[in-house]
Amino acid sequence: MKLLDLLFPPRCPFCHAIAAQEGICPSCQETLPWLTGRRALRKPDHLELCASALAYRGQARQCVRRYKFRRRQGYARVLGPLVAQCAQDHLPQSFDLISWPPLSPRRMRERGFDQSRLLAHAVAQARGMEETPLLRRAETPRQSSLKGPAARRANVLGAYTLLAPQAVRGKRILLVDDVVTTGSTLSECARVLLTAGAEAVWAVTLAAVLPDGA
Numbered sequence: 001m002k003l004l005d006l007l008f009p010p011r012c013p014f015c016h017a018i019a020a021q022e023g024i025c026p027s028c029q030e031t032l033p034w035l036t037g038r039r040a041l042r043k044p045d046h047l048e049l050c051a052s053a054l055a056y057r058g059q060a061r062q063c064v065r066r067y068k069f070r071r072r073q074g075y076a077r078v079l080g081p082l083v084a085q086c087a088q089d090h091l092p093q094s095f096d097l098i099s100w101p102p103l104s105p106r107r108m109r110e111r112g113f114d115q116s117r118l119l120a121h122a123v124a125q126a127r128g129m130e131e132t133p134l135l136r137r138a139e140t141p142r143q144s145s146l147k148g149p150a151a152r153r154a155n156v157l158g159a160y161t162l163l164a165p166q167a168v169r170g171k172r173i174l175l176v177d178d179v180v181t182t183g184s185t186l187s188e189c190a191r192v193l194l195t196a197g198a199e200a201v202w203a204v205t206l207a208a209v210l211p212d213g214a
Contacts, residue, residue, distance in 0.1 A: 013067070013075045014059040023078055033060055035208065040090055042208065044183025046190035048200050051090035052208035053082045056179055060207055064178060068115050076115070079206055080122020083176060087123055087204040095202070096171040098124040099134040101160070101189045106139055119206060120176035131176075134168060135160045135189060156188040162196050169197035174204065181209040 009018045012025035014032060019025050024032075033055035042050050054060040067075040100116040108114060120131040138159045162168065173193055175186055180203070190201040 013078050014063045028059065033057055042183065044187040046187050046194055048202045049091065050180055050183065050186060050203040051086050052180060052205045053086040054207045056207040056209045064207055068178065071112055073113050073118065076118035076122060080119050083119050083204055083206050084123045084126035091202050091204060095174040097132045098129055098174045098176065099132050100176045101185050102135055102137050104137040104139045116177045119178060123176050134163055136163055156184050160189050160192050162192060165196040168193050171198050173198050173201045175201060177203065177205045179207045180205045
């Protein structure tokens, strides 16, 4: 065993249990709120389909929040393959471009990394591709600070613009994000891409906020 493993043993990102190797511990493999079949799918406006690996609750929610807000970039090495597998299970196998809804410049400075880009990198790697930046985001209030689908839709309307419109024409595009709540962010990104001539847009996320009781 390497010295670093002795000093800082790998831990499951969901429950923090010490693990023999980096990854999800057997207990969490059994108990996490995995989404399967039709429960893993939704169809926000402008998207062909959106697939999600986990329900955003319990240890899955805590893990995502640590990843995003406590600068646990290393979690992406475990979470990214989960998203890649979800895309493999539920979405088409052929995409021209893999991208993500980017953070605004201010949010990027605050956080120090873009959590969705790291997930997109893992999904792209699994397909022998590279993630492609396609969008920029204007400064708007945090989506998580807003209540209700209408407020979230209004907040992101016009918030995204294309870096290079000609790059998306006729392309089949996969967007990768951490959590889908109302679908407003992914829907707006897809609208911008389709308006610029993209053929179709799909999405995959690590987690999804489900309706109460779902």
